[in-house]
Amino acid sequence: MLELQQNALLGLLPEEDLAHLLPHLEQVTLSLGQSLSESGRQMSHVYFPLDSIVSLLCVMEDGASTEIAVVGYEGVVGVSLFMGGETTPSRAIVQSAGKAYRLKGQLLKNEFYRAGPMQRLLLRYTQALLTQMAQTAVCNRHHSVDQQLCRWLLLSLDRLPGDKLIMTQELIANMLGVRREGVTESACKLQRAGLISYHRGHIKILDRQGLEERVCECYAVGREEYDRLLNRRQPVLSSSPI
Numbered sequence: 001m002l003e004l005q006q007n008a009l010l011g012l013l014p015e016e017d018l019a020h021l022l023p024h025l026e027q028v029t030l031s032l033g034q035s036l037s038e039s040g041r042q043m044s045h046v047y048f049p050l051d052s053i054v055s056l057l058c059v060m061e062d063g064a065s066t067e068i069a070v071v072g073y074e075g076v077v078g079v080s081l082f083m084g085g086e087t088t089p090s091r092a093i094v095q096s097a098g099k100a101y102r103l104k105g106q107l108l109k110n111e112f113y114r115a116g117p118m119q120r121l122l123l124r125y126t127q128a129l130l131t132q133m134a135q136t137a138v139c140n141r142h143h144s145v146d147q148q149l150c151r152w153l154l155l156s157l158d159r160l161p162g163d164k165l166i167m168t169q170e171l172i173a174n175m176l177g178v179r180r181e182g183v184t185e186s187a188c189k190l191q192r193a194g195l196i197s198y199h200r201g202h203i204k205i206l207d208r209q210g211l212e213e214r215v216c217e218c219y220a221v222g223r224e225e226y227d228r229l230l231n232r233r234q235p236v237l238s239s240s241p242i
Helices: 008-012 015-024 079-083 105-113 117-142 145-158 169-176 180-192 208-214 217-229
Strands: 026-030 035-037 045-049 053-059 065-071 091-096 098-104 164-166 196-199 202-205
Touching: 008 117, 015 098, 015 105, 026 045, 045 053, 045 105, 065 091, 065 117, 065 145, 065 169, 079 105, 079 117, 098 105, 105 117, 117 145, 117 217, 145 164, 145 169, 145 180, 145 202, 145 208, 145 217, 169 180, 180 196
Parallel strands: none
Antiparallel strands: 026 098, 035 091, 045 098, 053 065, 053 091, 164 202, 196 202
16 A cells, blocks of 8 residues: 555545555556657556656647646546546657556546546646646746756656656757757756756756746746645545535
């Protein structure tokens, strides 16, 4: 049970509801760059990350892409399945390798339609995810590459057990939808300020507080909304009806 609770959504479920899912959860290893879903294709499984991070990307016809959200131990990949849409125009690509629990999509839908704690939990998570997507759109339009990079680093750091990331500047540029030169310049500024160290795709966060002081308000808005909706003390997650 303790390992299951490394995923916050599973950890918030009442024990009896978690026990109902337990026989069907399969632990899998996700590799860097692995595709979990493609645009327009229905997923057969949903994924509850443990120490991995999955990037949700919108891809243009010319191959250009922009990250619209990230999912880590706080969430689930496969929202379209239980929301009724079945497919989505975005892709889900593993941004940071690690482990996850996999569950057949139909089993999650069955649990969702029982209208119990799982449904209420997933609806709250979906609202938090939509907030993250909205703030990403605002951030990409109104804030500097420096601020976007700080936000991206903090979002990633929140979802990892340590203070290190493995990610090339080219991949970060693809995630942010900006030119690689812009990411290089911003990363150098953060390194000169003593906030990060960066070498050959290995990023180490040296001063988290410094990043939080530089980042735009988009980071705090998303984090506060998640905490509000998915606080472990929320009574709506109990087995009793609302």
